[in-house]
Amino acid sequence: MKKTSRRKDYRALHETKLKESFSKSESNYEAPKKLLKFDSKAEKHVLKVRFLPNKNPDDFPFSQIKSHNIYIGPDTYHFITCGQSTSGTCPICEFNRGLDDETVKKSRLYATKKYYSNVLVISDSVNPDNNGKVMVLEYSQTTQNFLMEMLKGDEEMDEKPSYYYDLEHGSTIVIKKEGIRINTKYIMKALKPEALDEDLDDMIFAEIEDTKKFGLQLNKIASNDEKMLQDYKHFLETADII
Numbered sequence: 001m002k003k004t005s006r007r008k009d010y011r012a013l014h015e016t017k018l019k020e021s022f023s024k025s026e027s028n029y030e031a032p033k034k035l036l037k038f039d040s041k042a043e044k045h046v047l048k049v050r051f052l053p054n055k056n057p058d059d060f061p062f063s064q065i066k067s068h069n070i071y072i073g074p075d076t077y078h079f080i081t082c083g084q085s086t087s088g089t090c091p092i093c094e095f096n097r098g099l100d101d102e103t104v105k106k107s108r109l110y111a112t113k114k115y116y117s118n119v120l121v122i123s124d125s126v127n128p129d130n131n132g133k134v135m136v137l138e139y140s141q142t143t144q145n146f147l148m149e150m151l152k153g154d155e156e157m158d159e160k161p162s163y164y165y166d167l168e169h170g171s172t173i174v175i176k177k178e179g180i181r182i183n184t185k186y187i188m189k190a191l192k193p194e195a196l197d198e199d200l201d202d203m204i205f206a207e208i209e210d211t212k213k214f215g216l217q218l219n220k221i222a223s224n225d226e227k228m229l230q231d232y233k234h235f236l237e238t239a240d241i242i
C-alpha cells in the first residue's frame with residue numbers, strides 16, 4: 001500500500017540538527033484535557049506510549065520549558081514559565097543570581113526543566129480512559145535522557161540511532177513511575193520497533209499539537225511581571241529565607 005506523504009523521513013529532517021545540538025551540550029491551574037502527566041499521588045503509574053512528531057515536521061518531537069514553582073501561601077502556588085524559555089531574560093533568575101547558591105537551593109525556586117511531546121497512549125494504568133488518545137505528555141529530564149540515548153545510538157555497541165517517534169520505524173516506550181515525592185523514580189524501556197497502523201494517521205495528524213505553544217500555555221509567563229516578582233520576594237522574606 002502507498003504510504004501517505006504526511007509521513008516524513010525524520011532521520012533526513014533531523015539527523016544533522018540533532019548532531020549539532022548533541023555536540024553543543026551534553027499546581028494551581030486547570031490542566032487542559034490533552035495534558036498527560038504522571039500521577040504525583042500514585043505509588044505506581046505505568047504509561048505505554050508511542051511518541052509522535054511535532055505539529056511542524058521540521059521541529060524536534062519535544063519541547064523543553066523551564067519553570068519556577070513558587071509557593072506564595074498555604075496551598076497557593078504560582079507556576080511560572082521561566083523567561084529563559086520565552087524572551088531569554090527572566091526576572092526571577094536574575095533575582096536568584098543575587099542570592100547565594102544555598103539560599104536558592106533551600107527556596108527550591110531555581111528553574112526546573114520539563115519536556116512536552118505528542119504521544120499516542122497505548123495504555124495508562126491509572127486512567128484507562130486515555131487509552132487510544134493522542135495527548136501531550138509532560139515528562140522529566142530522566143525520561144528525556146533515555147530518549148536522547150536512543151537518538152544517539154551507540155556505535156561501539158552496534159546500536160543504530162532510533163528515531164523512536166517515527167511512525168514507520170519507531171517503538172512503543174514504556175515509562176514506569178514508582179514512589180512519590182522525593183522517592184519518585186522512573187524506569188524506561190523501548191519495545192521492538194513497529195510501524196503504526198496507517199488508519200490512525202488521520203486522527204494523529206489532526207490531533208498533534210505544537211508542543212512548545214502547548215507547554216507555554218500551561219503556566220503564567222514571567223516576562224517582567226512586577227507583581228509576580230513582588231510575590232516571590234515576599235515569600236522569601238516571610239519564609240525567613242533571606
Ligand SMILES: [Zn+2]
Nearest residue numbers: 082083090093
Ligand atoms: Zn527563570
